[in-house]
Amino acid sequence: MLRRMDAAQALADLTEISSQVVHVAIVDGEGTVLATTIADAGRAERFVQGVATMLEEAENLRQTRGLPGLSQLEAATLEGSVFVVRRESDSGPRIIAATTRPDPTVGLVFYDLKHCLRSIETATPANGTPRRTRKKAGDAA
Amino acid sequence: MPRRFLTAMMLAAGSLAGSVLYRRRAARRLERVDLYADDGSMASIAAGSPDAERLVTLARELVVLAR
Numbered sequence: 001m002l003r004r005m006d007a008a009q010a011l012a013d014l015t016e017i018s019s020q021v022v023h024v025a026i027v028d029g030e031g032t033v034l035a036t037t038i039a040d041a042g043r044a045e046r047f048v049q050g051v052a053t054m055l056e057e058a059e060n061l062r063q064t065r066g067l068p069g070l071s072q073l074e075a076a077t078l079e080g081s082v083f084v085v086r087r088e089s090d091s092g093p094r095i096i097a098a099t100t101r102p103d104p105t106v107g108l109v110f111y112d113l114k115h116c117l118r119s120i121e122t123a124t125p126a127n128g129t130p131r132r133t134r135k136k137a138g139d140a141a
Numbered sequence: 142m143p144r145r146f147l148t149a150m151m152l153a154a155g156s157l158a159g160s161v162l163y164r165r166r167a168a169r170r171l172e173r174v175d176l177y178a179d180d181g182s183m184a185s186i187a188a189g190s191p192d193a194e195r196l197v198t199l200a201r202e203l204v205v206l207a208r
Contacts, residue, residue, distance in 0.1 A: 075200030
């Protein structure tokens, strides 16, 4: 079973594990940034807005092509790739977006991003209050 | 002498043109948008098609922004 953790910790683990990922942002369904590796707040905000626009464009494209619901995408450029994974959780949709170096190992990047989302999605239940487990008497020490 | 020079020039021009064509084709193959659906299906759209151009442009901006 996956260990529950907050978004910042999940992001730190992701960047430590995946050498291909350059920058990552985790966003909730309302566009609120839960965690990001982009230090500058303004740039992080612009990045998240760009990802939202990308998702809208991709959604239009999906409808045009008659595909079922969009779950993830990769946009590859000569300078690097942008990966976006969308996943429903108990507390609503979560989106993780990452940039990588050029010609990344696509399957591996998607796996790492999904793993990161999975590791945080059960940390916050639907009412937004983190779940707590009662400590056993023996755990106090 | 002029004939040798002409041959060398033609070879050089041919190599240059070939290299440019190869790079263009490689770039076209590399730049693309892959959309993955819930059911596991995937649509790959090459850059250059009007559908993908807007997404690839956005991706370029994001990659530069996140550097």
